[in-house]
Amino acid sequence: EVQLVESGGGLVQAGGSLRLSxxxxxxNFDDYAIGWFRQAPGREREGVSCIGSEDGDExxxxxxxxxxxxxxxxxxxxxxxxxxxxxxxxxxxxxxxCAAERSNLGCTVxxxxxxxxxxxxxxxxxx
Numbered sequence: 001e002v003q004l005v006e007s008g009g010g011l012v013q014a015g016g017s018l019r020l021s022x023x024x025x026x027x028n029f030d031d032y033a034i035g036w037f038r039q040a041p042g043r044e045r046e047g048v049s050c051i052g053s054e055d056g057d058e059x060x061x062x063x064x065x066x067x068x069x070x071x072x073x074x075x076x077x078x079x080x081x082x083x084x085x086x087x088x089x090x091x092x093x094x095x096x097x098c099a100a101e102r103s104n105l106g107c108t109v110x111x112x113x114x115x116x117x118x119x120x121x122x123x124x125x126x127x
Contacts (some may be wrong), residue, residue: 047109
């Protein structure tokens, strides 16, 4: 059974940090790019960041609002991708999802190609 399980969300004050984890099982994790997405109440889901299956900075992407504040990484030995989020702002409040796409061509924060999705973890940033 394919599973993506997010964890690490919570309530944090503005300026604080959280580290989200995305634990994968049921598929060959090494062959998949992983993306992080988020959806705030009343808004459409949007991309946050992604990391390709291959090593290299060219296989990592951040949306503009995440650059300099968020860092994505993966540990293939643990089948886990992390999203370190620093300097959090109230506008970062959302349900954060991870997703997996079978790809060896980098990654994308467009949601359409992704094969598997997790259930999400809530991030709430208070002002």
